Amino acid sequence: MNEENNRLLTDKDLWLLIAQSSVGDAYRPLNLRGASLAGAVLAGADLSGANFSKADLRGANLEGANLSGAFLANADLSGARLTGATFEGSVLARANLNQAIINEADFTDANLENANLNKVSAIDCDFTRADLSQSNLSYADLTRANFFKSNLSGADITGADVLEANLARTYFNDTKMEGVLNLERAVGYKG
Numbered sequence: 001m002n003e004e005n006n007r008l009l010t011d012k013d014l015w016l017l018i019a020q021s022s023v024g025d026a027y028r029p030l031n032l033r034g035a036s037l038a039g040a041v042l043a044g045a046d047l048s049g050a051n052f053s054k055a056d057l058r059g060a061n062l063e064g065a066n067l068s069g070a071f072l073a074n075a076d077l078s079g080a081r082l083t084g085a086t087f088e089g090s091v092l093a094r095a096n097l098n099q100a101i102i103n104e105a106d107f108t109d110a111n112l113e114n115a116n117l118n119k120v121s122a123i124d125c126d127f128t129r130a131d132l133s134q135s136n137l138s139y140a141d142l143t144r145a146n147f148f149k150s151n152l153s154g155a156d157i158t159g160a161d162v163l164e165a166n167l168a169r170t171y172f173n174d175t176k177m178e179g180v181l182n183l184e185r186a187v188g189y190k191g
Contacts, residue, residue, distance in 0.1 A: 011041050162186045
């Protein structure tokens with residue numbers, strides 16, 4: 001059975017809500033707190049400032065979507081497709097992104113504290129100044145990811161691949177780094 005059939009809001013309903021939120025002079029961010037949106041197709045949508053806290057977005061397609069300033073604390077984005085999405089200044093604390101595809105996504109200044117990014121594909125992802133403290137990035141593909149001035153204190157990057165990743169001025173206090181791949185080929189790592 002199609003995941004959309006199990007949701008109260010279909011993809012068409014969601015796009016109508018997005019359109020209605022931007023009618024007139026004032027933009028009103030969507031409030032989809034706790035919504036069941038597994039498998040939703042919102043690629044390219046402007047969801048800036050939206051509230052998706054505790055939402056179920058498992059397997060959703062948000063490729064190229066703008067989620068700048070969005071609130072996704074405790075959201076389940078496991079297996080979601082987020083390639084090229086913008087999360088600048090967003091709150092994803094305690095969010096579950098297990099096995100999500102976040103290649104080329106922008107998490108500049110985002111709060112990902114205690115987030116689960118286990119086995120994510122984050123190739124060319126931008127985490128500049130992001131708070132990833134206590135997060136789980138174990139076995140993630142972080143090839144060419146930018147962690148400039150990010151906070152990885154207490155994070156777990158066990159088995160992650162950091163080939164050509166920018167680790168300059170990244171904070172690594174108590175970071176678990178067993179079996180990290182290509183650390184010698186990362187940029188700016190001062191171990």
